Amino acid sequence: FVAKEVNYLGGKGKVTSRQAKHALLHEIKRLELARWALDRFKAHAREMDVPLGGCSFEGKYDEVESGDVDGSSIHSTGVRHFLVEPLRSTTAVIKFSGTLGSRAATDGLSGTITAFAHYAAQILAAKRVFCDLQGSHHRSASGTTFVLFDPMTHSISGDSGPGDHGFEGVQSFIKTHRCSEHCKRLQLAAKSRLSTSATSAAKEQDAIDFPPL
Numbered sequence: 001f002v003a004k005e006v007n008y009l010g011g012k013g014k015v016t017s018r019q020a021k022h023a024l025l026h027e028i029k030r031l032e033l034a035r036w037a038l039d040r041f042k043a044h045a046r047e048m049d050v051p052l053g054g055c056s057f058e059g060k061y062d063e064v065e066s067g068d069v070d071g072s073s074i075h076s077t078g079v080r081h082f083l084v085e086p087l088r089s090t091t092a093v094i095k096f097s098g099t100l101g102s103r104a105a106t107d108g109l110s111g112t113i114t115a116f117a118h119y120a121a122q123i124l125a126a127k128r129v130f131c132d133l134q135g136s137h138h139r140s141a142s143g144t145t146f147v148l149f150d151p152m153t154h155s156i157s158g159d160s161g162p163g164d165h166g167f168e169g170v171q172s173f174i175k176t177h178r179c180s181e182h183c184k185r186l187q188l189a190a191k192s193r194l195s196t197s198a199t200s201a202a203k204e205q206d207a208i209d210f211p212p213l
Contacts, residue, residue: 002085002088005080006081024083026160029161030153031057031151037119038057041115048187052182053112055113055146056146057149086138088147090138092137093134093136094109094134094135094136096117097114097133098132099132099152100165100176102131102178105181109146113148115186117130118188122188125197126174126198127156127170127197128153128170129155131151132150135147135148154169156170167198
């Protein structure tokens, strides 16, 4: 296994134990949402009789007690928080999308991941989209699978964790997404429909944040 610890969140100043835990809990929520969406995606593909390559999301939360939480640097006395993942059998990483942009699918695997991101945006009504999707092939006694890790999200509310660019990020995902053959075979929603959903969600968010006088 490998353990991931947050030491940098951008800007100046040291990361406190509380900030590190907050960031990792956001990541756990993203992973759980990704697993749920991936299960739904695979079920939809089975219903549409569209073959997909095996893939999964890895990561679980843990913490190590090393004293009292005092809000100081995680390098001094305090609780240290980790995201624990199985040790991957290779360091070769394949990237399918960046923080604010996606890439055209060039093979079956990239077509599958591209379609997954599209499907996730659809079932989440474009209130949240997955970006910075990457992974590697993992070999074990049970065979080889493709493991996705460190996904990021953009959300209409802009509060899904570090790297969330809010409505701008959601718009960027929709604008740069290029449907793969899998998207077409799975009959996923048109980009115009996703854009309409995102705009409606943003208006609803504004109405919540700034109620009329």
